[in-house]
Amino acid sequence: MATEQELQSLFNELDTDRDGKVSINELFLSPGLSAIISAETGITSPQELVLQYDSDGDRSITFEDLKRAVEKANNLT
Ligand SMILES: [Ca+2]
Numbered sequence: 001m002a003t004e005q006e007l008q009s010l011f012n013e014l015d016t017d018r019d020g021k022v023s024i025n026e027l028f029l030s031p032g033l034s035a036i037i038s039a040e041t042g043i044t045s046p047q048e049l050v051l052q053y054d055s056d057g058d059r060s061i062t063f064e065d066l067k068r069a070v071e072k073a074n075n076l077t
Pocket residue numbers: 014015016017018019020021022023026
């Protein structure tokens with residue numbers, strides 16, 4: 001379980017190039033953080049997460065996309 005605030009800081013840490021989006025590559029660059037995302041979303045692979053929740057097709061997820069994934073898994077507190 002995570003709060004929106006915890007998710008936001010996790011998202012910011014994953015967004016290493018600070019473009020406001022988290023790409024598959026950025027997820028692979030931070031395996032420790034990706035593991036937390038997997039636990040919160042129930043989706044084990046970065047590709048799968050981006051495939052399912054990328055709302056505009058640029059192969060990156062926004063914070064809103066991530067939030068939807070965590071909400072769907074009922075892990076947003
Ligand atoms: Ca980024």
